[in-house]
Amino acid sequence: xxxxxxxxxxxxxxxxxxxxxxxxxxxxxxxxxxxxxxxxxxxxxxxxxxxxxxxxxxxxxxxxxxxxxxxxxxxxxxxxxxxxxxxxxxxxxxxxxxxxxxxxxxxxxxxxxxxxxxxxxxxxxxxxxxxxxxxxxxxxxxxxxxxxxxxxxxxxxxxxxxxxxxxxxxxxxxxxxxxxxxxxxxxxxxxxxxxxxxxxxxxxxxxxxxxxxxxxxxxxxxxxxxxxxxxxxxxxxxxxxxxxxxxxxxxxxxxxxx
Amino acid sequence: xxxxxxxxxxxxxxxxxxxxxxxxxxxxxxxxxxxxxxxxxxxxxxxxxxxxxxxxxxxxxxxxxxxxxxxxxxxxxxxxxxxxxxxxxxxxxxxxxxxxxxxxxxxxxxxxxxxxxxxxxxxxxxxxxxxxxxxxxxxxxxxxxxxxxxxxxxxxxxxxxxxxxxxxxxxxxxxxxxxxxxxxxxxxxxxxxxxxxxxxxxxxxxxxxxxxxxxxxxxxxxxxxxxxxxxxxxxxxxxxxxxxxxxxxxxxxxxxxxxxxxxxxxxxxxxxxxxxxxxxxxxxxxxxxxxxxxxxxxxxxxxxxxxxxxxxxxxxxxxxxxxxxxxxxxxxxxxxxxxxxxxxxxxxxxxxxxxxxxxxxxxxxxxxxxxxxxxxxxxxxxxx
Numbered sequence: 001x002x003x004x005x006x007x008x009x010x011x012x013x014x015x016x017x018x019x020x021x022x023x024x025x026x027x028x029x030x031x032x033x034x035x036x037x038x039x040x041x042x043x044x045x046x047x048x049x050x051x052x053x054x055x056x057x058x059x060x061x062x063x064x065x066x067x068x069x070x071x072x073x074x075x076x077x078x079x080x081x082x083x084x085x086x087x088x089x090x091x092x093x094x095x096x097x098x099x100x101x102x103x104x105x106x107x108x109x110x111x112x113x114x115x116x117x118x119x120x121x122x123x124x125x126x127x128x129x130x131x132x133x134x135x136x137x138x139x140x141x142x143x144x145x146x147x148x149x150x151x152x153x154x155x156x157x158x159x160x161x162x163x164x165x166x167x168x169x170x171x172x173x174x175x176x177x178x179x180x181x182x183x184x185x186x187x188x189x190x191x192x193x194x195x196x197x198x199x200x201x202x203x204x205x206x207x208x209x210x211x212x213x214x215x216x217x218x219x220x221x222x223x224x225x226x227x228x229x230x231x232x233x234x235x236x237x238x239x240x241x242x243x244x245x246x247x248x249x250x251x252x253x254x255x256x257x258x
Numbered sequence: 259x260x261x262x263x264x265x266x267x268x269x270x271x272x273x274x275x276x277x278x279x280x281x282x283x284x285x286x287x288x289x290x291x292x293x294x295x296x297x298x299x300x301x302x303x304x305x306x307x308x309x310x311x312x313x314x315x316x317x318x319x320x321x322x323x324x325x326x327x328x329x330x331x332x333x334x335x336x337x338x339x340x341x342x343x344x345x346x347x348x349x350x351x352x353x354x355x356x357x358x359x360x361x362x363x364x365x366x367x368x369x370x371x372x373x374x375x376x377x378x379x380x381x382x383x384x385x386x387x388x389x390x391x392x393x394x395x396x397x398x399x400x401x402x403x404x405x406x407x408x409x410x411x412x413x414x415x416x417x418x419x420x421x422x423x424x425x426x427x428x429x430x431x432x433x434x435x436x437x438x439x440x441x442x443x444x445x446x447x448x449x450x451x452x453x454x455x456x457x458x459x460x461x462x463x464x465x466x467x468x469x470x471x472x473x474x475x476x477x478x479x480x481x482x483x484x485x486x487x488x489x490x491x492x493x494x495x496x497x498x499x500x501x502x503x504x505x506x507x508x509x510x511x512x513x514x515x516x517x518x519x520x521x522x523x524x525x526x527x528x529x530x531x532x533x534x535x536x537x538x539x540x541x542x543x544x545x546x547x548x549x550x551x552x553x554x555x556x557x558x559x560x561x562x563x564x565x566x567x568x569x570x571x572x573x574x575x576x577x578x579x580x581x582x583x584x585x586x587x588x589x590x591x592x593x594x595x596x597x598x599x600x601x602x603x604x605x606x607x608x609x610x611x612x613x614x615x616x617x618x619x620x621x622x623x624x625x626x627x628x629x630x631x632x633x634x635x636x637x638x639x640x641x642x
Contacts, residue, residue, distance in 0.1 A: 054515050080517045088515045094508035098424070108516050111419065156512075 005032040006067075007164065007196045008053065013062035015048050022048050025223050026062070028215045035190055035197045035210045037230060040217035041245065046200045047091070047168055049217070053198065054088050054166055055079060084112055087157030091168045093149035095141040101128060101152045102137035108159040127155040131185065147178045154182075158189065165189065167199045171206050183209045204248065208234075216242050268323065272297035274305050280313040282306070284336070287321035290329040299335035306343055315340060317351035330359055402599045406529065409521045413530070418522045425527040432493040432528075433535035437542065439492065444476070444484050444543035448550020451475055456559055465559040469566050470573035472551030478578045481543035482585035483630060485536065486593060490622035494597035497528050498618035501601025502611040510602070520602065529594040536590030537583045544582060577642055581633070588629050596622040 006029045013026040022045040030036045038046045051057040053064055055071060064071045066082050074082070095104050105124045109115055115123065128134055131151040141149055150170070157165060167186065171179035183206050190197050201207060207214070207230045214233065216226040218241055226233055226242045234246045268288040275283050282305055290296060306312055315336060322329075333352065337360075340347040349357050379387070412418040455471040501524060504510050513520050548570060555561040561569075600618035604610050 051511075056511055056514060083515055083517050086515065088512065090508040090512060092507060094512040096509050096512070097504070097507070107518070111516065111518060 006030070006065075007032045007034070008198070009063075009065040010053075011063040011065060013049075013052065013064065014060045015045060015052055015057075016060040021060070021222060023217060023222055023224075026215070026217075028224065028227055030196060030198060031213065032196055033190065033194060034213045035186065035199065037207050037211035037214035038198065038200045038217065039202055039207055039214055039230075039245070041219060042202065044217045044219040046202075046217060050166055050168055050198070050200050054086060055083055084160065085163045086166065087160065087162035087164070088166045089150070089153050089157045089168065089170060091172060092146075093141070093153035095149055095152055095156070097141050100138050100140055101133065101144075101155075104141070104152065105156045105159050108156065112160060123159070127159055128152070130158070131155045132181075147174050150174065150182070154185070158193070161193060162195060164196045164198065167197065167201070169201055170199060171201065171203045176205075179203065179206065180209075186210050202245075204246065207246075216245070269294055270296045270328070272301060274301060280311055282312050282315045283318055284315065285318045285321070286329070287323075289323050290325040290332070292326055292328040294328065296328050296332065299332055299339065302336055303339055306339060306345070312343075312345055314346045314348055316348040319351055319353055322353065325353065325356065329356060330363075333360060334363070398603065399599065402602075403595065405521045406525055406595060406598075409519065409526045410529070412522065413526055418526055419518060420523050420527045425531060428527055428531040429535060431496075432489065432531050433538065436489065436492060436535075436539060439488055440485055440539055440543050441546050443488055444481055444546040445550040447480060447484055448472055448476055448547030448552075449554055450550075451480070451547070452551040452554035456554060460559070465555070466561060466565065466569055468551060468555050468559060469561070469569035472555075473548055473570040473574040474578055476547030476551070477544045477574050477582045479582065479585060479630065479634070481547050482540045482582050482589060483626065484547075485539045485543045485586060486589035486626045487623060489532065489536065489539070489589070489593050490596070490619055490626065493532065494593045494618050494622040495615045497594065497597030498601040498604070498614045499611055501598060502604030502614040505602065505604045506606050506608070506611060525594075525598040525602070528598055529591065532590035532594040533587060534590075536593075537586040540583055540586030544579070581637060581642065585630065585633060588633070589626050592625045592629060593622045596625060 008030040010026050010028050010030075014024040015022040015026075026049070038049055040046050048057065052059050058072055063073070069078065069082065071079060071082060095101070096107070099107070102121070102124050105127050106120050109120045109123060113120075124137065125134065128136060131154050133148060133151055133155065136144065136148070136152070141152070144152070150173075165186075170182050170186070174182065186197055186199070187210055189195055197210075199206070199210065211230045214227060214230050215224050216233070217223075218225045220241075225239055226237050230246070233242060237243060237246075270290040271287040273285045273287070275285065277283050282302070284302065302315070317333075333349070333356065337347050339345070349360065352360075409418060451472050452468050455468045456465060459465055459467050459471075501510070504524070510520050510524075513523055552566055552570075555566045556563055597618045600614045600621060604614040
């Protein structure tokens with residue numbers, strides 16, 4: 001696996017709800033094995049961008065390329081094949097509330113593999129223990145805490161050993177220690193599974209801890225205004241808006257806050 | 259503490275003076291707290307309007323004892339007056355805390371266009387918008403029916419993906435657990451029909467035909483309609499609320515990204531359950547309705563037990579039963595579709611779930627009545 005291969009490419013992407021444009025002219029590339037951060041202030045369209053990348057919302061214009069394949073122009077069967085290689089951790093976990101944790105993790109396996117029920121049970125136990133939830137197989141999502149729900153959601157997202165993992169605000173609603181543990185888990189998964197990770201977040205601690213590439217969305221100009229390694233951005237980026245964001249507004253040079 | 263207690267009894271006072279020609283001095287005294295009768299800024303406005311040449315407004319708060327938001331809203335009103343009349347506001351005389359809060363309130367300028375501006379649209383454009391919205395919702399409904407049909411076809415060919423345990427659970431919830439309310443309602447409807455019929459038929463000494471009246475009415479259409487309406491309110495609403503909440507929790511997104519069709523995984527088992535259960539519930543409702551008529555006939559009209567039974571048997575034909583069960587089958591599809599459609603269309607908030615539930619029940623009942631009308635006309639034309 002060549003680490004510099006483009007894994008996901010966003011080309012001239014414009015996102016809109018009806019006639020309301022959220023972001024326009026986005027262009028960036030996510031390399032194989034990257035931990036890619038989508039950052040920006042609240043409400044700037046980070047999650048919307050993720051929804052475009054995981055096939056939930058069609059772009060108003062532009063392309064989302066997985067490898068050389070344009071997702072939104074592909075046949076439905078082809079789209080299914082791409083999405084099968086993608087795992088998503090939603091903001092609240094989004095576990096199916098009528099199923100136990102084991103059933104939640106098992107569903108993708110039943111869906112896409114020919115494993116026998118006993119093999120599936122083994123895989124489910126393994127995935128749950130990877131996220132520190134061994135023994136919680138028969139709990140329902142409503143019976144566990146928010147942080148545990150998030151970790152169970154992660155277990156489900158990695159059920160099929162995906163190439164690409166998407167995280168929507170992974171540390172939102174977690175205490176600092178759990179958030180840190182989740183960050184470590186993200187890095188470990190990247191290293192051990194060789195997965196590409198895309199993280200939507202505005203948590204500075206996570207951004208610097210895990211990210212090695214990023215894009216910064218600015219709601220004022222409705223487009224991306226910076227990109228690259230977050231630490232380099234902090235050192236080198238001249239743009240006051242990016243700098244203010246990455247330093248929690250402490251070193252604001254005039255004009256950062258309009 | 260003591261002084262503030264005393265002070266709070268002295269209501270807020272405002273006296274206005276003009277120490278120099280171009281200055282207005284507002285002397286605030288007593289307690290300026292919300293919920294008390296406070297002097298209004300109109301006084302100040304009058305002063306500004308009466309005497310031209312005021313360039314500065316200052317405050318004197320030496321006798322002000324306690325204050326809260328009541329003072330701030332007053333000062334903000336004065337400040338707005340000042341900015342209208344290009345008057346300088348000298349806030350030096352205000353308490354330190356109030357000055358800071360005012361500075362904070364004006365730190366971020368009001369965002370233009372953030373307040374929802376109510377643009378009055380002309381009548382014609384409103385009608386146009388509504389027509390477009392109606393066309394869009396009709397198309398969504400047709401899309402949904404099409405997708406549901408495809409899912410059903412895939413089920414027939416054994417390729418649909420859903421959990422058998424879900425189906426069984428829904429069958430139990432929408433079937434067996436609905437028996438009590440279906441019993442009660444259809445028994446009472448049978449009783450009511452019999453009562454109304456008996457009053458008229460007794461005039462001709464034809465009480466015995468109560469058996470025919472109740473039997474045919476219940477079996478042919480009333481049993482199915484009552485069951486349909488009960489199921490709309492009971493099960494259709496619950497489908498909409500379930501799917502709507504799943505939409506809010508991103509559970510449906512999670513299904514989609516896994517490549518699992520919500521249509522097959524969620525809608526299909528609900529539709530199958532209702533299609534299976536509705537005819538059975540209808541049959542049961544028919545029996546309970548006839549039982550209701552029987553109670554009136556035997557208990558009030560002195561008809562014989564076997565007499566009533568034989569009359570019902572002679573009056574109600576097999577085709578009546580078939581039509582009744584067909585109604586039930588159609589209603590089952592309609593209720594399930596209405597509930598699931600509104601649930602999947604649900605927005606991403608709690609109030610949207612409420613709207614989805616309401617809309618599911620309204621859609622369900624309307625479609626039941628329209629379907630009944632169509633089937634009745636068709637039966638009439640075909641002479642069944």
